[in-house]
Amino acid sequence: xxxxxxxxxxxxxxxxxxxxxxxxxxxxxxxxxxxxxxxxxxxxxxxxxxxxxxxxxxxxxxxxxxxxxxxxxxxxxxxxxxxxxxxxxxxxxxxxxxxxxxxxxxxxxxxxxxxxxxxxxxxxxxxxxxxxxxxxxxxxxxxxxxxxxxxxxxxxxxxxxxxxxxxxxxxxxxxxxxxxxxxxxxxxxxxxxxxxxxxxxxxxxxxxxxxxxxxxxxxxxxxxxxxxxxxxxxxxxxxxxxxxxxxxxxxxxxxxxxxxxxxxxxxxxxxxxxxxxxxxxxxxxxxxxxxxxxxxxxxxxxxxxxxxxxxxxxxxxxxxxxxxxxxxxxxxxxxxxxxxxxxxxxxxxxxxxxxxxxxxxxxxxxxxxxxxxxxxxxxxxxxxxxxxxxxxxxxxxxxx
Numbered sequence: 001x002x003x004x005x006x007x008x009x010x011x012x013x014x015x016x017x018x019x020x021x022x023x024x025x026x027x028x029x030x031x032x033x034x035x036x037x038x039x040x041x042x043x044x045x046x047x048x049x050x051x052x053x054x055x056x057x058x059x060x061x062x063x064x065x066x067x068x069x070x071x072x073x074x075x076x077x078x079x080x081x082x083x084x085x086x087x088x089x090x091x092x093x094x095x096x097x098x099x100x101x102x103x104x105x106x107x108x109x110x111x112x113x114x115x116x117x118x119x120x121x122x123x124x125x126x127x128x129x130x131x132x133x134x135x136x137x138x139x140x141x142x143x144x145x146x147x148x149x150x151x152x153x154x155x156x157x158x159x160x161x162x163x164x165x166x167x168x169x170x171x172x173x174x175x176x177x178x179x180x181x182x183x184x185x186x187x188x189x190x191x192x193x194x195x196x197x198x199x200x201x202x203x204x205x206x207x208x209x210x211x212x213x214x215x216x217x218x219x220x221x222x223x224x225x226x227x228x229x230x231x232x233x234x235x236x237x238x239x240x241x242x243x244x245x246x247x248x249x250x251x252x253x254x255x256x257x258x259x260x261x262x263x264x265x266x267x268x269x270x271x272x273x274x275x276x277x278x279x280x281x282x283x284x285x286x287x288x289x290x291x292x293x294x295x296x297x298x299x300x301x302x303x304x305x306x307x308x309x310x311x312x313x314x315x316x317x318x319x320x321x322x323x324x325x326x327x328x329x330x331x332x333x334x335x336x337x338x339x340x341x342x343x344x345x346x347x348x349x350x351x352x353x354x355x356x357x358x359x360x361x362x363x364x365x366x367x368x369x370x371x372x373x374x375x376x377x378x379x380x381x382x383x384x385x386x387x388x389x390x391x392x393x394x395x396x397x398x399x400x
Contacts, residue, residue, distance in 0.1 A: 003062065004374070008344040009267040009351050013074050013255035014218045015056035016159055023088035023102045023119070030142045034087050034120065035059055041152040046160055051221030053160050070182040071248055072341075073215040085155065086117070090124040116162065118155050120148070160220070167216040170209065171229075179205040182212055184244070186337040200240050207236030211249040218256055226256045227314035244338060247331030250324045251345055257316035258352055266351040318356060325349040329368075339374040346372070 020038055022031050039057045046053060056074070086106055090099045103119045119136045121129075122145070129138035139145040181191060181204065194201055214229035230253040237246040258266060316324060325345065332342035346369040353362035 004340045004343045004347075006344075006347060007267070008347055009265065010255040010258035010348045011054075011265050011267070012056060013072070013215070013252060014221075014223075014259055015054045015074055016156070016163065016219055017056050017058065017061070017074060018085060018156075018159075019061045020057055020059050020085045020087065021106065023086045023106055024099060026087055026089050030089075030122075031059075031087055033142065034122075034145075034148065037148050038085060038152050041149055041156065044153055044156045044160075046157065046221070049221075053156055053163075053219075053221065055156060070212060071184045071245070072252075073212065073219060085152070086119045088119065088121055090121050093124070093126055093128050096124065096128050116155065116158050118151065120145075120151070163216065163220050167213065167220050167222070170213045170216060179209050181205045182208045184337075186335075187244075203236055203240045204242050204245075207233050207240065207242060207249070208245050210236060211245060211252060214249070214252050214256075218252070218259075223256060223259060224314065227253065230256060231314055243331040243334055247328040247338075247345075248341075250328035250331070251348075253316060254321050254324050254328065254352075255348075257321050260315050261318060261321075262352075262355055266348075266355050321352060322349060322356075322358075322361065325352070333372075336373065339372050343369055343372045343374065 020035050035057075042055050042057075044053045044055070045051075086103050088099050088103070090096055099121070100119075103117075107117055117135060121136060121138045122142050123140070124138055125140055129140075131138075137148075137151050139148075179202070181196075181201070183191065210229050210233035214226045214233060217223075217226035217229060230249050233249040234246065234253065237249055325348070329342055329345050329349070332338045332345060346365050350362045350365045350369075353359075353365065
């Protein structure tokens with residue numbers, strides 16, 4: 001990755017990334033009008049389940065970021081957390097084959113691991129538009145599309161099914177010691193020729209997979225299960241000095257704890273999050289049918305019964321969250337290729353400190369972030385302390 005996201009926050013770790021892009025020539029104002037409606041579906045309650053799925057939308061996303069998707073699954077558009085919605089204008093039946101080809105080419109950009117996608121076609125009428133398809137929706141015009149939001153909700157539910165199946169598959173891996181070694185792009189050449197039968201290598205594989213499963217649990221609404229997996233990953237990765245992935249496991253632990261302690265989010269008013277996933281889980285369960293551990297709901301999806309597992313033991317306290325962020329960032333700092341990850345972790349920690357009204361510590365995090373070497377000319381973070389309705393930090397990006 002080469003471009004940091006200065007808007008990152010801890011709760012992004014539980015979101016599914018969906019990319020919305022135009023196919024062919026689409027008027028900019030019309031595209032963003034539809035984009036605004038699509039992005040209004042930011043949280044979906046899964047039917048017959050006590051879980052929610054949170055969505056993060058982008059209309060521009062570098063495919064190279066997918067390569068870091070095993071490291072932190074909220075960065076990945078394709079594998080596991082799928083999401084591509086394409087918007088296009090098609091005025092006649094003759095244009096349809098070319099439009100369809102462009103859509104398939106756009107999917108190819110994000111790789112063969114794309115599990116699901118949708119195409120919204122505007123302006124096409126007639127026999128083609130009357131075809132019933134799950135992956136394509138036809139509308140007469142941009143003004144006559146009443147069910148766009150419902151289409152997006154159905155799309156998100158289909159993503160959840162894929163995500164849940166991947167989580168269960170990874171969490172119940174029966175391959176014994178033959179667990180694949182997950183890698184970030186710059187590591188792959190370093191592991192060529194290693195003894196894959198050594199105890200050290202197997203522990204590294206186990207620790208990285210535990211961290212990965214923790215990410216999937218967090219995205220799938222299994223907050224407490226995520227905490228358990230992150231703790232186990234930290235122990236395994238620390239024992240083999242796998243510092244990069246140890247930093248990621250610690251950051252995941254921080255993110256899950258932040259989501260529990262601050263269910264309204266740390267991104268401010270723009271986040272628009274509802275406090276229903278963490279503390280709200282118990283309240284929702286009181287009003288609905290209780291599920292015994294391991295039970296499946298009517299649609300075959302297990303409810304999040306993990307809230308009954310040692311919450312206080314596994315969740316970090318507010319003070320510990322910042323300490324673990326510091327430790328995580330120090331491990332990232334050992335790798336020159338992890339500069340973007342390190343910088344974004346600093347930004348997330350600052351947002352938590354802002355919620356906690358710890359102004360000076362937030363200022364120190366920002367000052368350190370300015371000196372992180374990304375090997376490029378980039379926006380720098382300027383430290384500015386002020387008071388805004390109880391919030392005490394403003395994050396300002398100034399372009400050099």
